[in-house]
Amino acid sequence: MGPQLLRTESPDQTAPKGRILLVGIGPGSVDHMTHRARAAIAEADVVVGYVTYIKLVADLLEGKEVVRKGMTEELDRAVSALAAARQGKTVALISSGDAGVYGMAGPTYEVLFEAGWTPDDAVQVEIIPGASALNACAALVGAPLTHDFCAISLSDLLTPWPVIARRLNAAAAADFVVALYNPKSGRRTRQIVEAQRLFLAHRRADTPVAIVKSAYRRRQNIDFRTLETLCEADIGMLSTVLIGNSNTVLRHGLMVTPRGYANKYDLQDGGGARAGEKAGRSLSTGLDGWLAGVLADHASGVSAADLAQRHRLPLDYILATLAEPSAPDAEEVTQDTE
C-alpha cells in the first residue's frame, strides 16, 4: 500500500474525471437502502468493499468490476478506489450502515489528503448517507434512542484503551443511552467485560440491554438482557449492543426510553400540563428556570461549590453562570413555533 505514489502536486486539467461514491447501504436489506445508494451502485464501473458487504448487494453487481477486500484493509480499499477513479472510472466504495459512521468516508478522505487530492481535483467525491447500525437496531427493539445517546466502538485496533474507557465512563456517568459498535471478536473478548464494569459503577444492574445481531439480515437475532447479564449473551462481530439510560424500560418485549413527556404532562389524567409547566415552553427546570433557581440559592447563602456538587456540574461552570446577568423574561421574547 502506498498512497504517496498517487500524489499529484496540482490539479491536472487534462486528467479524466473519475468519481468516488461513498455509499452507505443501510443495515443490509435492499428494502432499507436509499434510492440514491442504489442509483450510485448502478452508476459505478467499479464496486469496492469488504467481502461481507459486497455479498449484501450481490444482485446489483452484474457487469461491474468488483474488488473484494478483507476487514482490516480499509486504507487499501480507499487506495484502490482512488487508483480506479484516477483512470476516469466511477467507483462505489461500499460501507454497511452509514458511510460516515465507522465507515469508509473517514479513511478515504485520509488517503485522498495524503495523496494530495483537493476538492478541485478531477476526481470528485460524494458521500451517500444511510441508516447506521444504531438506527437499524433501535427500530427492531422498540425506541431506545429517543433521548441523548452515544456511539462508542470497543475496537482497540486503532484507539488506545484509556480513550475508550474514558468515553464509556463519561457516557455511563452522564446517563446517555449507548450503542456499542464492534463489541467483541474472537480475539477481543475482555473489552465488553470492562465496558460492563464501567457501566455498573453508574447504572442499575437491571438496566435494559439489547444485543442485536445481523439486523435486517437473514440471521437476525435480538437478545434482551440486563446490564448484569450482558456478558452471558452471544456477542460477535455482527452484534451491536444497546444499553439503556436510567429511565429506559423493557415492556412487552420492547425497549423504550421515555422522551420526557411525563416531566411536563399528566399522561394519566387527560394529558394537560402539570402545575407550573406550560405546553410548548421550556420546563420550569429548563435553562431559564434553573438559572433563576441557582441565582436565588446563591443569594440565600448556598456556596458555588455546594451548587456545583448539588447539580453535578463543574465549579467553573457554576461560577460563570453566577457571573452572568440574569436570564431575560421569557414572556417578553417574540413567540415562535416551538
Next chain:
Amino acid sequence: MGPQLLRTESPDQTAPKGRILLVGIGPGSVDHMTHRARAAIAEADVVVGYVTYIKLVADLLEGKEVVRKGMTEELDRAVSALAAARQGKTVALISSGDAGVYGMAGPTYEVLFEAGWTPDDAVQVEIIPGASALNACAALVGAPLTHDFCAISLSDLLTPWPVIARRLNAAAAADFVVALYNPKSGRRTRQIVEAQRLFLAHRRADTPVAIVKSAYRRRQNIDFRTLETLCEADIGMLSTVLIGNSNTVLRHGLMVTPRGYANKYDLQDGGGARAGEKAGRSLSTGLDGWLAGVLADHASGVSAADLAQRHRLPLDYILATLAEPSAPDAEEVTQDTE
C-alpha cells in the same frame, strides 16, 4: 388529548387489524428515502405528521387522508394514529430523519403503553429506520463522525437543564464528536451559548464546528466555524451543529475526524505498521497492552490513585483492574477475521 380513553383491557380478537408505520423519511429529499419508507407511505390510508415533514413527502400523498399537526403535538399525533389504526386503517406516522432518534417512535410507544396496547393487539406497529440528521449533515461536510460521537438535544422543553449540561460536559471532557439537535429557537437562544461555554473548558477554541441547515433540502446551508465563533453563526430550528473532537481537522473545506490509522500505520512511508504494532491486531496501547502496563507500573510502586489520575479514569476502575488476573496471551487465542 386523552390516551386513556382508548384503553383496552385485553386484545379484542374481533377488532379490525390496523397498522401504525413509524416512518423515518431521512433528511427530506426523496432520493435519500429508503425503499421501505416510500412503500410504507404508499400502503398507508392515513398519513400523520408535523406540517413541515408532510410537505417533504407531498408527492406521495395523493388519495390519502392527511393529518397535519404542530411541532409540539407529538402525543396528539400518536393518539390520532392509534385512533385511526383502531378503525382498521394503516397509518404512516412521519418523522424526518430516523423515527427512533428524537422522532415519533418514542412518544408513540408511550401513548400505546398508556392505552393498554401490547404487541398482541390487533394494531400492529412497524418502525422504518432512516438516516438521522447527524448522518445527513456528516455526509455533506466531510467525515466528522468517523470516531465515537454523541447526539445531544439542547431543547429543555422536556429535559431539565442540569441533565443536558452534564451530558454536554461529559461529552466535551471525554473527547466525543458531538451533534447538537434543536440547538436554538426564537425563544431558546441561550442554550447554545451555555453549550459553547461547557465545551471551551475542555476543547481548543479552534476546534472545527459545522452548522448545517436544511441538509438535502432546498435551502441547504453549511457554515464552518470554530468553537470560539460558533455563536456568531445563523442557527435555527432547522440547524444541526457538529462539534469536532480534539483530532478533527478542517481541510480544503472538509471536516474530517481521523479514525486513528496514524496511531498504527506510517501513512507517509508506504503504509507499513509502526514499530511495536501489528496489522489487524489491537494497538500496543489497546486493552491487553494497557493492562500489562498498569500492572507493571503498580508492581514498580505507582499507586492506584496515581494511575487513576494519570489515565483519567475512576480509582474504583483501576482497583478492579489491578485485582483481575493478568490478560491472557493474545497469541494463544484462536485467530479470527478481525
